Amino acid sequence: MTSTMHQRAGTASGAPVTTFDIRTPETNQGRAGAREWIALAVLMLPVLLVAVDATVLSFALPSISQSLAPTGTQLLWMVDIYPLVLAGLLVSMGSLADRTGRRRLLLIGAVGFAAVSALAAYAPSAEWLIAARAALGFFGAMLMPATLSLLRNLFVDRQQRRLAIAIWAAGFSGGAALGPIVGGFLLEHYWWGSAFLMAVPVLVLLLILAPVFVPESKDPNPGAIDVVSIALSLLTMVPLVYAIKSIAHDGLSAAALGLVVLGLLAGSTFVRRQLTRANPMLDVRLFRRSAFTGAVLANLLAVFALVGFLFFVAQHLQLVLGYSPMESGLILLPGLLVTIIAGLAVVPLVRVLSPRIVVAGGLLISAAGYVAILFTADDPSAWGLGLAFMLLSLGIGAAETISNDVIVSSVPADKAGAASAISETAYELGAVLGTAVLGGILSAVYAAQVVVPAGLDAAAATSAGETLGGATAVAATLPEPAAAQLLESARHAFDSGVVFTAAIAVVLVLSAAALAWMTLRGKGAES
Numbered sequence: 001m002t003s004t005m006h007q008r009a010g011t012a013s014g015a016p017v018t019t020f021d022i023r024t025p026e027t028n029q030g031r032a033g034a035r036e037w038i039a040l041a042v043l044m045l046p047v048l049l050v051a052v053d054a055t056v057l058s059f060a061l062p063s064i065s066q067s068l069a070p071t072g073t074q075l076l077w078m079v080d081i082y083p084l085v086l087a088g089l090l091v092s093m094g095s096l097a098d099r100t101g102r103r104r105l106l107l108i109g110a111v112g113f114a115a116v117s118a119l120a121a122y123a124p125s126a127e128w129l130i131a132a133r134a135a136l137g138f139f140g141a142m143l144m145p146a147t148l149s150l151l152r153n154l155f156v157d158r159q160q161r162r163l164a165i166a167i168w169a170a171g172f173s174g175g176a177a178l179g180p181i182v183g184g185f186l187l188e189h190y191w192w193g194s195a196f197l198m199a200v201p202v203l204v205l206l207l208i209l210a211p212v213f214v215p216e217s218k219d220p221n222p223g224a225i226d227v228v229s230i231a232l233s234l235l236t237m238v239p240l241v242y243a244i245k246s247i248a249h250d251g252l253s254a255a256a257l258g259l260v261v262l263g264l265l266a267g268s269t270f271v272r273r274q275l276t277r278a279n280p281m282l283d284v285r286l287f288r289r290s291a292f293t294g295a296v297l298a299n300l301l302a303v304f305a306l307v308g309f310l311f312f313v314a315q316h317l318q319l320v321l322g323y324s325p326m327e328s329g330l331i332l333l334p335g336l337l338v339t340i341i342a343g344l345a346v347v348p349l350v351r352v353l354s355p356r357i358v359v360a361g362g363l364l365i366s367a368a369g370y371v372a373i374l375f376t377a378d379d380p381s382a383w384g385l386g387l388a389f390m391l392l393s394l395g396i397g398a399a400e401t402i403s404n405d406v407i408v409s410s411v412p413a414d415k416a417g418a419a420s421a422i423s424e425t426a427y428e429l430g431a432v433l434g435t436a437v438l439g440g441i442l443s444a445v446y447a448a449q450v451v452v453p454a455g456l457d458a459a460a461a462t463s464a465g466e467t468l469g470g471a472t473a474v475a476a477t478l479p480e481p482a483a484a485q486l487l488e489s490a491r492h493a494f495d496s497g498v499v500f501t502a503a504i505a506v507v508l509v510l511s512a513a514a515l516a517w518m519t520l521r522g523k524g525a526e527s
Helices: 034-068 072-100 102-121 126-154 158-189 199-213 227-250 254-276 284-288 290-320 325-331 333-349 355-376 382-409 413-449 458-466 468-475 480-519
Strands: 003-008 017-022
Touching: 034 072, 034 102, 034 126, 034 158, 034 199, 072 102, 072 126, 072 227, 072 413, 102 126, 102 199, 126 158, 126 382, 126 413, 158 325, 158 333, 158 382, 227 254, 227 413, 254 284, 284 290, 290 325, 290 355, 290 382, 290 413, 290 468, 290 480, 325 333, 325 382, 333 355, 333 382, 355 382, 355 480, 382 413, 413 458, 413 480, 458 468, 468 480
Parallel strands: none
Antiparallel strands: 003 017
């Protein structure tokens, strides 16, 4: 194993910049000290922030609706534009970080994210907020690949790196689960803009500490920035993600098919371009490593299952069982703690068990969480949902830690940014698809089974027939017998949809477990 460190000219502040060039993933030398662990703590700030930001908005939507009076389409774009831009740019930003410096891009992203968060907090119109959410996706794409790829260079020792990645993964999944709790607290005490404004002090702290504790790293032999490849990656990701969300929400249409075709054509052109370039923006040959490909797909399907679960459990807790947003978040808090514990516990466990056993076993435990939903769907209680979430979190906490470790360890260190970007793209795609596909199926089953009372005006009938939240709002305007009938029908239709989506999720998670078992072996996964 060779590890070299090159001193380059100082930055504007006069501090030397160290470029790490680590040639193999395995070493017993160069164990990290206190400075590296402090750097990890600093890097957790943007991880937690971006993860919380991905889920906190949903709890602010009612207040935003009252304040900015957006149309239904604008409300959807407020939610969708952030993951669309984020997913579309992660690969490009990961490659850019490899070339220009991972810490440098992290700091640029932090400045931009903080500034735009402040603008979003005081948005005077729906259009302003949509534009701000798009900009947050742009700068958020700079933050995430940089954190994981920096860990790859900070922690050279394999066992220490596994622990660092376990903490990173726990922060990511924990941040997503913290979103409802943070959002519930802020919205019960402050105005909706506080959900955005919370980013500013966190990122100011990052900007102060990162230059001190986080060393710079980059690809020692970078190629030129490939603008054409960046454009092709955007033309691949954005149309495909938007088409999937559109099909899940509105059904198959000519426009959605056109977007799918556009995305696939751009994607194939992107792959051909990468294969012919001496220094590709994304080394697609990484996917020839079965361990790398299997870990990425296992990541995507695990997050798919987790986010799909959160989509319906949040609605059931609030709209069926009557808990507040903050109370709902607290019910799910044990699952968050289990995620963190499981992610840390598998670090010593994987020394005696192979990665494929840990990842596949974790996914099987997660499938058991959805099976529990199937058996209690007729009358799920808060305790039952909390226990099911704990099972799901236990498995995903273990699987995500090791799959992320396999992703960054199965590639050369100078490709860490690209590999990290692919891992993050899989995470974001899993989050988008979990909501779009499972949420879309749940909505379709609900719409097919709910019975809307006769005599409602068109707007009220549409609202009650599309979502459980709409039915709850409409029922509040009806006399008691009609309101009770509508709520009973809506809740029964919603629970039927939950059964259907839970069954699909079980199949998907079991498929992910089988995939992990078949692919996570050999040197790429075991080293």
